[in-house]
Amino acid sequence: MKLRQLADTIGADIHGADIRSGDIRGGADIEIVSAARIEDAREGSVTYFSDAGLRDALAACGASAVITKEPLIGLDKPQLIAENPDLAFAKALTCLHVKPLRPLGVMEGSFVSDKALLEEAVTVYPTAFVAEGAKIGARTVIYPHAYIGPDAVIGSDCIIYPNVTIRESVVVGNRVILQPGAVIGADGFGYVPGIPGVRGHFKIPQIGTVVLEDDVEVGANTTIDRATTGRTVIGACTKIDNLVQVGHNTTVGRNSIIVAQVGIAGSVTVGDFVQIGGQAGIANHSVIESGTKIGAQAGVMGDLKKDTYLGSPAMPHRLFWRLTASLKKLPELFKKVADIEKQLRDILKQ
Numbered sequence: 001m002k003l004r005q006l007a008d009t010i011g012a013d014i015h016g017a018d019i020r021s022g023d024i025r026g027g028a029d030i031e032i033v034s035a036a037r038i039e040d041a042r043e044g045s046v047t048y049f050s051d052a053g054l055r056d057a058l059a060a061c062g063a064s065a066v067i068t069k070e071p072l073i074g075l076d077k078p079q080l081i082a083e084n085p086d087l088a089f090a091k092a093l094t095c096l097h098v099k100p101l102r103p104l105g106v107m108e109g110s111f112v113s114d115k116a117l118l119e120e121a122v123t124v125y126p127t128a129f130v131a132e133g134a135k136i137g138a139r140t141v142i143y144p145h146a147y148i149g150p151d152a153v154i155g156s157d158c159i160i161y162p163n164v165t166i167r168e169s170v171v172v173g174n175r176v177i178l179q180p181g182a183v184i185g186a187d188g189f190g191y192v193p194g195i196p197g198v199r200g201h202f203k204i205p206q207i208g209t210v211v212l213e214d215d216v217e218v219g220a221n222t223t224i225d226r227a228t229t230g231r232t233v234i235g236a237c238t239k240i241d242n243l244v245q246v247g248h249n250t251t252v253g254r255n256s257i258i259v260a261q262v263g264i265a266g267s268v269t270v271g272d273f274v275q276i277g278g279q280a281g282i283a284n285h286s287v288i289e290s291g292t293k294i295g296a297q298a299g300v301m302g303d304l305k306k307d308t309y310l311g312s313p314a315m316p317h318r319l320f321w322r323l324t325a326s327l328k329k330l331p332e333l334f335k336k337v338a339d340i341e342k343q344l345r346d347i348l349k350q
Contacts, residue, residue: 001096003065003078004028006046010091012080015071030064030078035092038063046080046096048089067092101141101159116148119156137174149185155214167226173214179242181221185210188225188232188248188266204228206248213237219244219260235272253290281312 007014007028014028033044038054041047041063048067049058058066058075065078067085082088101123106112109126116130119138124130127144134148137156142148146160149167154160155174164178167185178184190204208227212234218224219242224232227249234240235254244258247266252258256270259278264270268282271290282288282300291306299312310320 001032002028003030003032003080006032006065006092006095007080009095010067010080010082010088012067012082012088015079015081016075016077028078032064032096035089035096036063046089046092048085048092050085101139103139110142131168152185167210169209170226171209171211173212173216173236175215176212177217179218179220179222182218183223184212184218185226186223188228190228190248190266208232208249210234213254216240222246225266241278247284259296280314 003014031044032046036042036045036047038047038049038057038061041061043062043064045063046065046067047058047061047063049072050069063077065080066075067080067082067088069082069085071079071081080088103121104123106118106124107126110124110128112118112124112130113132113134115132116134116136118136121139122136123141125142125144128142128146130136130142130148131150133151135153136142136148137154137158139156140154140158140160142160143162145162146164147166148154149170151169152166154166154172155176157174158172158176160166160178161180163181165183166172170185172184187206190206191201192204194200194202206226206228208230210224210226210232212218213236215237216234217239219240221242222240222244224234224246225248226232230249232246232248233251234246235252235256237254238252238256240258241260243261245263246252247264247268249266250264250268250270252270253272253274255272256274258276261279262276263281265282265284267285270288271292273291274288275293277294277296277298279296280294280298280300283302286300287303288300289304289306292304293308294300294314295308295310295317297312298309298314300309300314304314308317309315310317
């Protein structure tokens, strides 16, 4: 791909190259064949620059062009000026490295019920299972060992990676990506508590469903439980990392980010554009307001208004940092109190 073509594709302006020139080093007709980090860039690569500490490494690397937000004075490489270099680089990775999927149809060794409905250009790999009543949208790909349960509905242009389980009656929107091992629609964790010496815990049937709206991505080995009754919902464009647990009847809004090893209990409401850091835990029935940020390993036990929260129990970040600073002074404070007590005892003895 020519540099000028790449610039048009990612929405960037060329700087530092003579657009009219056919010069291999500086011209806009230079050939770009890959996108790479500064450390890995070679001739023919486009890289991106967002860390001033890497300026020397950028100058020394072999990249043929660089994506940056502002022109870099003195850099002897063509520059692609983009308002959002991270987004522009992601687009470059997509157009240079992501190959369009080629429909392969229902392949030998797979099982697709004759009562399932598959739209055009669906691919089902060997050992995948599609149960009766399932509906699969156009151009969706189902990889080996995936299980699509009875009456499940999957939209168009989805990617269902190996070992994914989509249980009965689950609804998956368009352009959804389910990474390997994801389980959508397992039973919610619901029991009537047992009575010691009388009976054990009684399982509450989980008869609801899960709805993943359009453009959701679910990470590897993440589990999203079906509702007891009603729906567990993940809103459009929300991205969930690996090893996350979402409990039954929880609703997550649109465009939220949930990082690895987060645990969300049942009947939680998470708003739009919420960010939840790794290993955070959220207690049942909590309500998280849209735009809230929850730091790694935070413990949420109740409702949160829009703010940034840290710690366990979670608290506004300014309070958290004040308390953290105070903790460092506790040994000195204890010593001062002990000294004061000793002085008082000495005075009382006189």
